[in-house]
Amino acid sequence: MDDFGLFRDVLDRGGYSASNIAMILGPNEFLPGDPVNTRFFHYRAGLGGTTGTLIRIFLTHTGTGVEEARQALAPIPLEDWAAAGFLELSGDTVRGRIRLHTASDVILAVDPAEAASRPDQVMGLTQASLLAANFTLRRPVNRFLDLGTGNGIQALLASPQARQVFATDVSPRAVEFARFNARLNRRTNVRCLAGGLFEPVRGQLFDQIVSNPPFFISPDSRLLYRDSGMRLDGMVRQIIGEAPGYLNEGGYCQLLANWVHLKGEDWKQRILSWQEGTGCDLWVLRTEVLDPATYARNWINETTGGAENPFDEWLRFYEQENIEAIGSGMIAMRKKTGGANWHRIEEFTPVSPAPFGEAVEQGFRLTDYVNGTSDAELSRAVLQGAPGLTLNQHARFDAGRWLTEAAEIRLTSGIPFRAQLDQNSLRLLTGCDGRKTFGEVLSGFPQNAWPSCFQVARSLVWRGFLLPA
Numbered sequence: 001m002d003d004f005g006l007f008r009d010v011l012d013r014g015g016y017s018a019s020n021i022a023m024i025l026g027p028n029e030f031l032p033g034d035p036v037n038t039r040f041f042h043y044r045a046g047l048g049g050t051t052g053t054l055i056r057i058f059l060t061h062t063g064t065g066v067e068e069a070r071q072a073l074a075p076i077p078l079e080d081w082a083a084a085g086f087l088e089l090s091g092d093t094v095r096g097r098i099r100l101h102t103a104s105d106v107i108l109a110v111d112p113a114e115a116a117s118r119p120d121q122v123m124g125l126t127q128a129s130l131l132a133a134n135f136t137l138r139r140p141v142n143r144f145l146d147l148g149t150g151n152g153i154q155a156l157l158a159s160p161q162a163r164q165v166f167a168t169d170v171s172p173r174a175v176e177f178a179r180f181n182a183r184l185n186r187r188t189n190v191r192c193l194a195g196g197l198f199e200p201v202r203g204q205l206f207d208q209i210v211s212n213p214p215f216f217i218s219p220d221s222r223l224l225y226r227d228s229g230m231r232l233d234g235m236v237r238q239i240i241g242e243a244p245g246y247l248n249e250g251g252y253c254q255l256l257a258n259w260v261h262l263k264g265e266d267w268k269q270r271i272l273s274w275q276e277g278t279g280c281d282l283w284v285l286r287t288e289v290l291d292p293a294t295y296a297r298n299w300i301n302e303t304t305g306g307a308e309n310p311f312d313e314w315l316r317f318y319e320q321e322n323i324e325a326i327g328s329g330m331i332a333m334r335k336k337t338g339g340a341n342w343h344r345i346e347e348f349t350p351v352s353p354a355p356f357g358e359a360v361e362q363g364f365r366l367t368d369y370v371n372g373t374s375d376a377e378l379s380r381a382v383l384q385g386a387p388g389l390t391l392n393q394h395a396r397f398d399a400g401r402w403l404t405e406a407a408e409i410r411l412t413s414g415i416p417f418r419a420q421l422d423q424n425s426l427r428l429l430t431g432c433d434g435r436k437t438f439g440e441v442l443s444g445f446p447q448n449a450w451p452s453c454f455q456v457a458r459s460l461v462w463r464g465f466l467l468p469a
């Protein structure tokens with residue numbers, strides 16, 4: 001048994017967890033080279049006892065005195081922490097050689113801010129890492145692949161759901177970090193392999209593939225975690241094209257993606273052309289679309305810490321490439337050969353950072369249901385509102401009675417879809433009470449309205465507002 005987990009035990013006893021850190025520091029996302037915040041969080045950590053000391057060593061990276069560190073990291077001697085790669089021991093101050101980020105029950109070693117200029121910097125957790133984790137289906141699987149693992153976050157989070165997890169990265173340094181983190185978290189079923197994209201697992205099949213790849217679009221190719229070195233959205237296109245060859249039937253590939261909106265080209269058609277011939281159903285959830293200037297500004301702020309400013313160069317590139325906007329979002333594919341494949345493209349604004357993988361899986365099931373159910377079958381089905389479905393109505397008092405002017409339904413968990421309903425759709429929705437068949441609900445409507453009622457019911461089920469009971 002690997003005793004690297006003993007280091008983890010000390011961190012656990014010292015209260016080094018995502019929730020404790022958030023309690024002591026408040027909301028905290030460290031950007032490289034952010035001196036004011038660093039001092040602010042160093043100060044806050046000073047109020048946090050042993051956990052605060054660990055934060056100063058491993059998160060703010062501002063360090064503590066030797067005796068204080070010795071106590072917080074006991075019973076393992078400081079020298080052993082240093083020999084294992086956790087600490088720098090120089091003079092009177094003890095600091096981490098790495099930073100330790102936390103997510104769920106996982107603790108991850110990542111590069112310190114000083115490494116920001118390295119092309120192979122192993123970056124810390126970002127909003128994108130957490131979005132990818134929340135998007136991931138959490139069903140039990142045999143073989144799981146994390147493509148572009150970096151610090152290993154997606155692989156480590158998948159470890160409890162999979163018999164075997166493979167984590168690949170083109171950067172040997174990232175693979176080293178992922179391996180270190182698998183040991184630190186006692187994830188014994190994670191294998192970390194170096195190589196570009198699918199190269200290290202050529203010829204193998206998986207039940208699930210997840211990737212938060214370097215999807216960023218610019219002329220730059222300097223940072224491994226950000227720049228794929230491929231033209232425009234070539235990295236996303238390549239993963240969509242190659243992943244199906246590595247999926248078992250019924251297996252899923254999920255990735256975060258950016259794609260270009262070119263002048264004169266329909267961006268949806270661009271993505272759909274990548275689906276062709278894959279033998280997969282495809283679901284795109286677009287979270288954002290930005291004009292090139294805003295996109296460039298955001299990424300420069302986030303990834304260069306203001307140390308350099310390639311803004312004008314990038315803008316010239318977007319202009320030359322005919323890019324009028326850049327879309328971001330999540331793409332899920334499911335391998336389904338031997339029949340027609342469907343696609344969905346929708347908008348999705350995550351409202352709170354909670355897992356919604358189950359809703360993604362449900363979305364695939366409901367789309368199958370809607371596509372595979374005839375009107376006659378739907379008439380015999382019993383439908384009911386989804387748990388947590390809310391209905392908001394605006395009514396106006398007119399000539400002695402209340403008239404509903406607008407009705408909006410919204411899902412409060414999973415994927416927070418919302419929709420405006422007209423009077424008929426509202427009646428249809430509220431008629432589906434989990435007891436009557438849809439045919440019985442339909443009988444309350446004039447026959448000439450039935451075709452549109454079927455359509456409305458299908459779109460309500462499709463989005464998960466109504467569920468087959």
Ligand SMILES: C[S@@+](CC[C@H](N)C(=O)[O-])C[C@H]1O[C@@H](n2cnc3c(N)ncnc32)[C@H](O)[C@@H]1O
Nearest residue numbers: 129148149150169170171196197212214224225
């Ligand atoms: C955005 S980071 C994601 C890290 C981590 N998976 C996460 O979710 O936070 C992208 C990772 O992909 C790796 N990468 C870049 N190009 C790659 C390639 N061609 N094949 C495999 N991995 C690659 C980078 O080294 C980096 O670790």
